[in-house]
Amino acid sequence: MAEYNNHIRFRLLSILAVLMLLALWVRLVELQVVHTSEYQKKSEANAIRVVEELPGRGVIVDRRGRVIVENRPSYSLTVIPSEVRKSRPTLQELAIILNRPEETILEELPARSAEVYRPYKLGRDIDFATLAALKARSLDLVGVNHQSEPKRYYPLSVAPHALGYIGEISEREKKRFPNRKTGDIVGKQGVERRYEDLLAGQKGYRYQLVNAYGQIIDELIEEYTPPQSSGKLYLTLDLELQYLAELLLEGRRGALVAMDPRDGGILALASTPKFDPEVFAGVLRASDWQALQNDPGVPLLNRATQSGYPPASTFKMMVLTAGIEEGIVTPDYRAHCSGGYYLGRVFHCFKREGHGTIDPLQSIESSCDVFYYQLGHRLGAERLGKYMHEFGFGEKTGIDIENEITGIAPDKKFFDKRFGVGKWSPALVLNVSIGQGEVLATPLQLARYCGILATSGLKATPHLFWKMHQKDTGLIEYQPQLQRINIKPSTFAYVREGMRRVVEGSGGTGRRFKDPRWQLAGKTGTAQNPHGDDHSLFIGFAPVEDPIIAVACVVENGGFGSMVAAPIAMTVIKRYLEVELRPDSLSQMPDSLYQKLVAARLAPASKAPAVKPPKSAAPQQLAADKPKPVNPEPPADANLAD
Amino acid sequence: MQISRIKLKRLDYYLLFGTLAVVSLSLMLLFSVRSQGLGDVPYLFNRQLLYAVIGLFLMAGAALMSPRVHFGLAYVIYAICCAILLGVIGWGSLAKGAVRWIDVGLFTFQPSEPAKIGLILALARLLTDKKMDLNQPAHVLRAIILTGFPLMLVMAQPDLGTSIIFGSVFLFMIVAAGIPLGYLLILVSPLLAALTSFHALAFLLFMILMVWLAWRMKLYLGILIFLILGNLAISAATPYFWGHLKPYQQMRLVSFMNPEADPKGSGYQVIQSKVAVGSGGLIGKGLGQGSQTQLKFLPEQHTDFIFSMLGEELGLAGATAALLLYGLILVRGFRVAILAGGKYTALVCTGLCAMLLMHIFINIGMALGMMPVTGLPLPFLSYGGSFLWTSMIAVGIILGAHLRRGDYTP
Structure with missing residues (x-):
């Protein structure tokens, strides 16, 4: 074989x-x-x-620390899909415990390789019997475990509209809560939403070293940060008052707002029909949500802040205040009511035979319409509008729950905009003067309006939040937002006297509610409703000398204000005064009563007598303890019988 | 055998050192692989140690064998290899959707590995034939047929990676054997035509470049027309053959172009491999500390993706060391080709170096996300017996050629 030399090519290949x-x-x-x-x-x-x-x-508690919402553990059954698929006995046991066919379990389990080694929630919010069965057989069940997650619990099921509810965060809500992510639970409405940051607490994190199959190799113990639960959030609500108001409104469509006029603290905020907040506590079933959405009573609507009603005669104090302040009305002012007032057409007084010649105080006491047609006509839309705004109509009250509506305060601008400048009749103002026509107010606005009258012009922003103590931030306490409106105290005193006479006077529309213990004041209202029966309204405060509570109550289609709304509101007011001003009655009341309320609600339905059984020891025991507020009937006591 | 006449000072210590160093690195890496539910026994390490010891004997045996012996047996070895490859198609065990393994009781055996050496020996012998004139197309065709037969057989398994190795070895060897560059163009252009057929502009550029080169080389007009028409036909047919590729091969090629497209599928391996190597940094995470590889985020980390493990655990330092050792082996190998007396020995050394080089380039390129995932092992580093032995026999043959340099060898 010849010597072979092709070095350049070899070198090139080497290079x-x-x-x-x-x-x-x-x-x-x-x-x-x-x-x-x-x-x-x-x-x-990775x-x-x-x-x-x-x-x-x-945990959310009332002003006395009584629990309104707390947490209870809820258990989810988790399985490792790959393990369950391998172990037939496990699958059989699971089918028995969960009472469902094996095939449906297998179908539900994820099949993707990334998920088969991770715990999968097969059953959410399982009951204790299932949990017990699970624990008893835990040795035979391969890859089956349970996880606990806190769930909202409502011992008394009150104030769903004020509290709101919680649920999984939506895409839109991520903008509002930027540090939350999919799957997190956040407050959806009411206090739960408004104070989400305070209520949520801090999540804890475990760091696990896993392999590509998701199997845990090790845990980084030193990195573990335990979760920090949130503390107690105190509301200004009075649980007992809230419960009472909801009981009294049961079966009706309406709302009641009670507030402390001195600082705006909401004592009760009831709206009926209400919904059971428990429905939202765990996994919301589609059928439940549909039922709530389609209910003709619109239970999800917070009628206290989201429904506008004509204030009717409760509006008259505002008109009278305007008349006095504008120098039209003096104590010597007289108006003659012949049963009607003519402006283009006849505007009738509710009392067709007329009130005769009356003074301003009588106009409130007997709720004469003609007096206010005259006064409203003389004031005009512009001046009337100014006072409407002073009293907070047509604007949000600023309460600390969302989606409040403004209502309508029809001033000159409103009419000009709606009908065109100069194209509307001053007769429209006549209707507004008696709280009818275009004007709409929420029960919350009416309660604040009542509070302004009670405190001689203290306009407080209503609020539900009182205080909360947290480890890292310390005590957070609500600072009342108060504003004194520019109206003379003497004017208020005069108007209040009219309201006092509604209850205390011999011809007052609320004279039935007179109580020897305290001086009460209020005003009834009956709003004409083109769609059905009249709405029944009442606003009131007490005690007259030094008011501590102002209440507004609206009952849709309730008829006369004095017949439905007034008894409900007066019962709430009196109960509050009893507890607050008569400490002797306190000892036997609030907490023991609370215990009973809780016991009554937690007892099985069959044991709670819906109709009074004739000879049962238990109800008599209750009666002996003077459980007046528990009685769901509108008070059938002496005051009403008058 | 003339063992006594071999002078030990002629042993290529550099080549031997390079090979043993890489084998040791492999054993070190495999020792660090966490035991996989097999108790405390470092199973992979023990197996690979056994393979390496057997490999050492095979390497020594190959080195002591005179080139005359395998020169004489070249066609026989080739024929046996082809027969086994044929057999595999009818009779073999299934692995990963591809029939590549023969179960011989104690372990499975991959017949395409010795076939690589069989082809190299036969091709070297053919190209050394005195009647062989690479200036004549008919003679070149004989070399093509010799390579093409086993290539088709491994393609049918299907084993894309080994086909590429056969093709590359063929190219390296005919270049070394002195094929006219014009013919080389004819041989290489179909491949480029197929690759560029997926992109109109790229194909146009390729055609212009090819015609210009052919014109510069003053090729016959007939050959030029043949070139143009042939390449047009190939580019037209490629999409059809693409449709005949196994889906996993298609996916591997596609995911190579855009690994993020299917991160859970075949792109997953490439992404995880890049993450493993990239996170290794300068000095790596330490032996046995590679979270990517040890926690199984990287599949086949001890076979096809062992370089990712090396990059993750020993960092740039370890990976560079491995590349330097490979460089040493290859440069020494090509040096032996130049020093070897006979054309046959020179071509065998070139072919064996080309085989090792292409394995290294494709496997590491795959681990670094530069090459498609083809399932070619890395010489001396990857876990497994078949290819370790092939590589060690290859080095043994080169060492043997060096021992007898200056002697009268074919």
Whole structure:
């Protein structure tokens, strides 16, 4: 064989080999030097799984510390799909415990390789019997476990509209709560939503080292941060008063707002028909949600802040105040009511035979319409509008729950806008003067309006939040937002005297509610409703000398104000005065009563007598304890019988 | 055998050192792999140690064998290899949707590995034939047929990676054997035509470049027309053959172009491999500390993706060391080709170096996200017996050629 010499080609091939290795090395430098930090981050995210631990959501209590909403553990049954698929006995046991066919379990389990090694929630919010069965057989069940997660619990099921409810965060809500992510539970309405940041607590995090199959290799104990549960959130609500108001309104469509006029603290905020907040406590079933949505009574609507009603005669104090302040009305002012007032057409007084000649105080006491047609006509839309705004009509009250409506305060601008400048008749103002026509107010606005009258012009922003103590922030306490409106105290005193006479006077529309213990004041209203029966309204405050509570109550289609709304509001007012001003009655009342309320609600339905049984020891025992507020009937006591 | 006449000072210590160093690195990496439910026994390490010891004997045996012996047996070895490859298609065990393994009781055996050496020996012998004139197309065709037969057989398994190795070895060897560059163009252009057929502009550029080169080389007009028409036909047919590729091969090629497209599928391996290597940084996470590889985020980390493990655990330092050792082996290998007396020995050394080089380039390129995932192992580093032995026999043959340099060899 001949000597073979083709060295150049061999050398070139050798150089090619070195160049190819060099190309690999350049790429290596790119990955390991230039982009290394980026890949390091990805590598860490790969291997470390962060497991969230949920904190207890803040407990909500009333002004006396009585629990309105708390948490109870709820258990979810979790399975490792790959294990269950492998173990037939486990699958059989599961089918028995969950009482469902094996095939449906297998179908539900995820099949993707990324998920089969991770716990899957097979049953949510399982009951204790299931949990007990699960624990008893835990040794035979491979890959089956349970997880606890806190769930909202409502011992008395009160104030659903004020509290709101919780649920899984929606895409839209992520803008509002930027540090939350999909699957998190947030407040959806009411206090739960408004004070989400205070109530949520801090999540805890466990860091687990996992392999590509999701199997836990190790846990980074030193990195563990335990969850921090939130504390107690005190509301200004009075649980007992709230419960009473809801009881009294039961079976009707309406709302009641009670507030402390001195600082705006809401004592009760009831709206009926109400919904059971428990429905939202765990997993919301579609059927439940549909039922709530389609209910003709619109239970999800908070009638106290989201429904506008004509204030009717309760509006008259505002008109009288305007008349006095504008110098039209003096104590010597007299008006003659012949049963009607003519402006283009005859505007009737509710009393067709007329009130005769009356003074301003009588106009409130007997609720004469003609007096206010005259006065409203003389004041005109512009001046009337100014006072409407002073009293907070046509604007949000600023209460600390969302989706409040403004109502309508029809001033000159409103009419000009709706009908065109100069194209509307001053007769429209006549209707507004008696709280009818275009004017609409929410029960909350009416309660605040009543509070302004009671306190000689203290316009307080209503609020539900009182205080909360938290480890990191310390005590957070609500600072009352008060504003004194520019009306003379003497004017208020005069108007209040009219309201006092409604109850205390011999001809007052609320004389039935006179109580020897306290001086009460109020005003009834009956709003004409083109769609059906009249709405029944009442606003009132007490005690007259030094008011501590102002209440507004509206009952849709209730008829005369004095017949439905007034008894409800007066019962609430009197109960509050009893507790607050007669400490001797306190000892036997609030807490013991609360215990009974809770006991009554938690007892099985069959044991709670819906109709009074003739000879049962238990109800008599209750009666002996003077459980007046528990009685769902509108008070059938002496005051009403008058 | 003339063992006594071999002078030990003629042993290529650099080549031997490079090979043993990479084998040791492999054993070190495999020792660090966490035991996989097999108790405390470092199963992979023990197995690979056994393979390496057997490999050492095979390497020594190959080195002591005179080139005359395998020169004489070249066609026989080739024929046996082809027969086994044929057999595999009818009779073999299934692995990953591809029939590549023969179960011989103690372990499974991959017949395409010795076939690589069989082809190299036969091709070297053919190209050394005195009647062989690479200036004549008919003679070149004989070399093509010799390569094409086993290539088709591994393609049918299907084993894309080994087909590429056969093709590359063929190219390296005919270049070394002195094929006219014009013919090389004819041989390489169909491949480029197929690749560029997916992009109109790229194909146009390729055609213009090819015609210009052919014109510069003053090729016959007939050959030029044949080139143009042939490449047009290939580019037209490629999409059809693409449709005949196994779905996993298509996916591997597609995911290579855009690994993020299907991160859970075949792109997953490439992404995880890049993350493993990239997160290794300069000095790595330490032996046994690679979270990507040890926690199984990277599949097949001890076989096809062992370089990712090396990059993650020993960083740029370890990876560079491995590349330098490979460089040493290859440069020494090509040096032996030049020093070897006979054309046959020179071509065998070139072919064996080309085989090792292409394995290294494709496997590491795959681990670094530069190459498609083809399932080619990395010489001396990847876990597994078949290819370790093939590589060690290859080095043994080169060492044997060096021992007898200056002697009268074919």
